Amino acid sequence: MPRSAGGTRSALLDAALDAFAARGYEGASIREITRAVGVRESALYVHFAGKRAIYEELWAEAGPPVAARALGAASAEQPPREFLPHFATSIIDTWSTPRARKFAAMLMRDAFDREAQGWRALRASIDGVLVLLVDRFGHWQRTGFVRTDVAAEILAFEFITTIAMSRFLFFNVAAGRADAARGRETVARHVETFLTLVEPRATTTGGHR
Numbered sequence: 001m002p003r004s005a006g007g008t009r010s011a012l013l014d015a016a017l018d019a020f021a022a023r024g025y026e027g028a029s030i031r032e033i034t035r036a037v038g039v040r041e042s043a044l045y046v047h048f049a050g051k052r053a054i055y056e057e058l059w060a061e062a063g064p065p066v067a068a069r070a071l072g073a074a075s076a077e078q079p080p081r082e083f084l085p086h087f088a089t090s091i092i093d094t095w096s097t098p099r100a101r102k103f104a105a106m107l108m109r110d111a112f113d114r115e116a117q118g119w120r121a122l123r124a125s126i127d128g129v130l131v132l133l134v135d136r137f138g139h140w141q142r143t144g145f146v147r148t149d150v151a152a153e154i155l156a157f158e159f160i161t162t163i164a165m166s167r168f169l170f171f172n173v174a175a176g177r178a179d180a181a182r183g184r185e186t187v188a189r190h191v192e193t194f195l196t197l198v199e200p201r202a203t204t205t206g207g208h209r
């Protein structure tokens with residue numbers, strides 16, 4: 001039964017991700033990707049401008065932009081006790097999908113591949129997420145929800161690095177259910193510990209906790 005246009009596009013993304021994860025961006029070919037789907041090479045160009053366009057779509061779907069979207073979707077008025085656990089869970093839910101787990105393998109393979117330029121995209125994307133987080137922490141500092149004796153830049157970096165590391169340890173293509181469960185537990189403990197450490201101490205005049 002012929003695939004729909006959407007089905008073919010999704011199948012091409014899956015096949016490309018398999019090829020990128022196995023052989024890297026440079027090692028994968030358009031021919032390999034289309035053969036895996038069972039279509040002509042010309043069919044790929046109906047959906048994508050080329051291999052780079054496929055790579056960039058996979059990056060947007062399962063890479064660091066996931067965190068940026070989660071940040072943008074939340075109200076700036078949410079206090080950290082509401083926002084940070086939800087933010088972390090949202091990211092982990094996305095990283096738990098089969099395609100995102102394969103993406104982690106691709107990212108580890110291509111992070112320093114000159115042709116794929118994964119390291120440039122990775123650095124730029126993480127910097128973008130940090131800018132958004134710094135803005136959020138700065139807002140919480142100004143409104144009394146977060147301690148002010150540590151710079152917002154440091155708070156943002158300390159918060160996101162453990163979550164980012166968990167992806168490669170617990171949500172990769174080789175990880176099983178037990179690994180994923182441990183990863184979720186690790187992230188949940190990290191968020192709770194972080195919140196406890198960054199909340200301002202109670203004072204005689206009250207204030208946010």
